[in-house]
Amino acid sequence: MQSIKLRSRVDGDGILKLEVPLELAGRELDLIVVYEPVESVSSSAAESEDIPTVKLSREDSLAFVESLLDPPEASSKMRTKAQEYKRVMGKS
Numbered sequence: 001m002q003s004i005k006l007r008s009r010v011d012g013d014g015i016l017k018l019e020v021p022l023e024l025a026g027r028e029l030d031l032i033v034v035y036e037p038v039e040s041v042s043s044s045a046a047e048s049e050d051i052p053t054v055k056l057s058r059e060d061s062l063a064f065v066e067s068l069l070d071p072p073e074a075s076s077k078m079r080t081k082a083q084e085y086k087r088v089m090g091k092s
Contacts, residue, residue: 021065 010016016033056064074082 021062023062023066 008016008018020029
């Protein structure tokens with residue numbers, strides 16, 4: 001089982017619409033919806049704040065989602081750093 005986190009908005013008609021990569025077309029997906037109300041923010045208010053936005057090309061978007069769905073194995077250096085982090089943070 002693989003998981004990715006998506007955020008979407010329920011439109012005024014009460015229908016939740018999700019856009020997923022074409023690579024998922026034809027696949028059977030089980031969805032779990034976690035409901036958390038979020039205060040509405042007008043687009044002008046969101047734009048006026050210093051909220052970083054990353055816009056990806058279609059190709060980069062697909063590559064990003066694919067890396068979430070099928071992440072590469074962690075290198076030995078990454079595993080070593082993770083163990084070091086856990087030791088420093090007092091976690092086993």
